[in-house]
Amino acid sequence: MSAKIPSLSKFLKMLPDRRAVSWEELDPYLEVRPERFERDGMRLIRALDRHAVVVVPVPATEEREALGYDKPYRAYGHLRGDGVKAYESELSALPRLNRVGEFRMARRHDFLRLRAMQALVSAGFTAERAKGLLTKGELVDIEWPSACSKKPGLKAGIESKVGDYNELRNVFIEGTLYIVMGAVSKYSNLGIDTSDMIQEGNISLFQAIEGFDWRRSVRFKTYAEYWVNQAFLKMLYNNVRTVRIPIWVQKVVKKINDMQIESVKQSGRELSHEEIGQRLEIPAKKVKELLQTQRYAISLDAEVGGDSDGAKVVDMIEDERVAAVPDQIVDVKLSDRLHEVMQVLPERERMILNLRFGLDGKTPKTVMEIGEMLKVSAERVRQLQEAALRRLKLPGAQKRLVGFAS
Numbered sequence: 001m002s003a004k005i006p007s008l009s010k011f012l013k014m015l016p017d018r019r020a021v022s023w024e025e026l027d028p029y030l031e032v033r034p035e036r037f038e039r040d041g042m043r044l045i046r047a048l049d050r051h052a053v054v055v056v057p058v059p060a061t062e063e064r065e066a067l068g069y070d071k072p073y074r075a076y077g078h079l080r081g082d083g084v085k086a087y088e089s090e091l092s093a094l095p096r097l098n099r100v101g102e103f104r105m106a107r108r109h110d111f112l113r114l115r116a117m118q119a120l121v122s123a124g125f126t127a128e129r130a131k132g133l134l135t136k137g138e139l140v141d142i143e144w145p146s147a148c149s150k151k152p153g154l155k156a157g158i159e160s161k162v163g164d165y166n167e168l169r170n171v172f173i174e175g176t177l178y179i180v181m182g183a184v185s186k187y188s189n190l191g192i193d194t195s196d197m198i199q200e201g202n203i204s205l206f207q208a209i210e211g212f213d214w215r216r217s218v219r220f221k222t223y224a225e226y227w228v229n230q231a232f233l234k235m236l237y238n239n240v241r242t243v244r245i246p247i248w249v250q251k252v253v254k255k256i257n258d259m260q261i262e263s264v265k266q267s268g269r270e271l272s273h274e275e276i277g278q279r280l281e282i283p284a285k286k287v288k289e290l291l292q293t294q295r296y297a298i299s300l301d302a303e304v305g306g307d308s309d310g311a312k313v314v315d316m317i318e319d320e321r322v323a324a325v326p327d328q329i330v331d332v333k334l335s336d337r338l339h340e341v342m343q344v345l346p347e348r349e350r351m352i353l354n355l356r357f358g359l360d361g362k363t364p365k366t367v368m369e370i371g372e373m374l375k376v377s378a379e380r381v382r383q384l385q386e387a388a389l390r391r392l393k394l395p396g397a398q399k400r401l402v403g404f405a406s
Helices: 008-017 023-030 034-050 060-067 077-082 085-091 099-122 127-136 146-150 152-174 178-187 194-211 220-239 247-267 273-280 284-292 334-344 347-357 367-374 378-392 395-404
Strands: 020-022 054-056 069-072 095-097
Touching: 008 023, 008 034, 020 023, 023 034, 023 099, 034 099, 085 178, 095 099, 099 127, 099 152, 099 220, 127 152, 146 152, 152 194, 178 194, 178 220, 194 220, 247 273, 247 284, 273 284, 334 347, 334 378, 347 367, 347 378, 367 378
Parallel strands: 020 054
Antiparallel strands: 069 095
16 A cells, blocks of 8 residues: 655655655656646745755656556567668667656656746746757857856756756657657658658657647647657658748648549549639639649659660750751861961961961961061051951951851
8 A cells, every 4th residue: 555645745844854856756746736736846846946955766667667658669660671770679678658657757847847947037047048948958158147157056056957857858758759650651752761750750759848738638649749740741841842842832732632632533523723713712823823833853864765775854955055066067177268268368467367376387476576577566567467357357257257166
C-alpha cells in the first residue's frame, strides 16, 4: 500500500531539511486542476529557490515506471535502404512515452519553464526576451542585465535553471521521436531524402512542445503529428519543384484536382474553369493561371525516347546566340578575299596596311618604321592608314568582308 502523500503546505515545510527532491515526489503537486497549476507551481518554485533544494531524477528503471513509458520503438524495415538504419537502431533502444507519460512530462516541462521564466524576469530580462531565450535553448553570447554582473551567483543560478529546462525538454523529445519515424514512411520516395525529412520532423517536435497545452486533455502524440506532417508537406512544396511555387497556390491547385476527380467519378466529365471558379469563388481567369503552375521543368540532359544512346533535350533546342551553319560557311579564304578588296586602294595605302598589320605574313611594323622606309613622317603614315581603312569601310568593300566578321 502506497504511503499517504502530504499536502503541499506540509511538503513545503519539509523542504528546509532537504537538499534534493525527485520528480516522483513533485509530480503529485503538479497533477492538480489546471486553474491551480501556476499558483501551486510558483509556491514550489519559491520554496525550492529559498532553501536551495535541487530537483534530481530518480533511477532510470523507476523513472520509466513512474513517468509512463511503453515498450521501445519498433523499426520500420522498408526504410532500411534509405540510409537511416543506424539511426533506427539507436531509436529502437529508446522507450516511448505513453498517454500518462506525455501528460506528466508536459506538466514537468511547464513547471521548469515557469521556473526559468521567473528567474530570467527577476534578473531584469523582459518577458518577451526571456521567452525567446528559452525557445532558443541557450544563453550564449547574450547581453546580461546589470543586476547579474553585480551578483555572480545570480547568473549561475539562471544558467542552471535554463539547463534543467533544456535537459528535460530533450528527454521529452527522445520519448516522442517515434512519432516522426511513424509519419516519414508516408512521404518516402517523393523526391526528398529520408534523413533530411527525419531531421525536419525532429525539429518540428520542438515547435510542438512549445505550443502543446496539456490542459486541453489532448494527447501530445495527436498534437505533434500535425506539426510533423506540416513540416513534411512544407519540405515537399518547397523542394520537389525546380521552380518554387507558393504553398497556398499548391493547396488551391490540389483542391481543384480533387474537384476534377470527384466530377469525373460522378458525371464522367471534368469541370470547366468557370464552374471551378464559381465553387471556389474566384475568377475563371485566375483558375487558368493557377493550373498553369502545374507545369514541371525538364532537365536539358534528359534523354529523348528513352534510349541511353539517343539524343538529349539540349540537342534539340536552338541556340539563338550562335549563327546558323549556312551563314557561317565562306567559299574563299580571308586572305584571298582581302587581297581582292585591297586592289581598289592606291599602291602606297595598300603597302602601308600590309606593313602596319603584317598582312604579308611578316611582323607588323610601327608608323615610325614605315615612315623611315617611305621617307615621310609618322603622322603622314597615320593619315594614309586612316584613309585606307575608310575606303575599306565603303559599302562595296564592306559587303565582301562582312562574312568573315566574328
